[in-house]
Amino acid sequence: MIRIAVFCSGSGTNLQALLDACAAGTIDGTVALVVSDRKDAYALARAEAAGVETLYIDPRGFAGKEAYEEKVIAALDGHRIDLICLAGYMRVLSPFFIRRYKHKILNIHPALLPAFKGGHAIADALAFGAKVTGVTVHFATEELDNGPIILQEAVIIKEGDTPETLLERVHAVEHRLYPQAVQLIARGRLKVEGRKVHIASSE
Numbered sequence: 001m002i003r004i005a006v007f008c009s010g011s012g013t014n015l016q017a018l019l020d021a022c023a024a025g026t027i028d029g030t031v032a033l034v035v036s037d038r039k040d041a042y043a044l045a046r047a048e049a050a051g052v053e054t055l056y057i058d059p060r061g062f063a064g065k066e067a068y069e070e071k072v073i074a075a076l077d078g079h080r081i082d083l084i085c086l087a088g089y090m091r092v093l094s095p096f097f098i099r100r101y102k103h104k105i106l107n108i109h110p111a112l113l114p115a116f117k118g119g120h121a122i123a124d125a126l127a128f129g130a131k132v133t134g135v136t137v138h139f140a141t142e143e144l145d146n147g148p149i150i151l152q153e154a155v156i157i158k159e160g161d162t163p164e165t166l167l168e169r170v171h172a173v174e175h176r177l178y179p180q181a182v183q184l185i186a187r188g189r190l191k192v193e194g195r196k197v198h199i200a201s202s203e
């Protein structure tokens with residue numbers, strides 16, 4: 001059973017999918033901590049409803065990013081966390097933090113990376129006139145939205161899509177893909193070689 005920390009800044013629908021998968025036993029693990037940089041993140045209410053410990057830290061109260069992250073690291077150590085899942089966490093982690101948890105931080109991104117990196121992937125895909133976008137689950141590395149890819153799935157952009165309608169279909173894929181990726185880790189089925197992530201077949 002792996003112990004998971006989920007980092008969120010917003011609504012936390014992906015957190016909910018991970019909580020549900022742990023409860024259903026489709027992830028061999030447990031969400032032991034939810035970290036947020038925003039006091040009003042609905043993700044914190046979801047965590048509390050599930051009886052999961054939460055940590056809200058206001059980044060503005062710290063001299064620098066590393067001082068803030070030291071506090072986060074202390075909490076991760078305290079909860080014996082094996083895996084960090086970024087789920088709509090809108091802060092860029094420092095190289096110091098990323099290096100400390102090499103191949104132990106996952107991120108979910110609402111596009112087919114390397115297309116539409118950054119914080120507005122859905123709006124960017126629509127504005128670009130793309131016909132296909134999707135979802136990527138990848139390891140976080142020092143370069144933003146650039147780490148080795150674990151799972152990807154396409155979402156077709158339809159005529160007349162708005163950010164809301166597209167987000168709804170992207171979310172449906174995210175909520176299936178993220179628990180799947182976490183379970184691959186929980187079962188020790190991933191091997192990273194440079195940029196490539198090999199998935200061992202299940203026995």
Ligand code: GAR
Nearest residue numbers: 010011012013014088108109110118
């Ligand atoms: C998700 O769609 C996730 O892919 C996106 O934020 C959303 C969070 O939703 N992440 C990024 O855009 C990262 N660049 P949620 O709070 O409902 O899980």
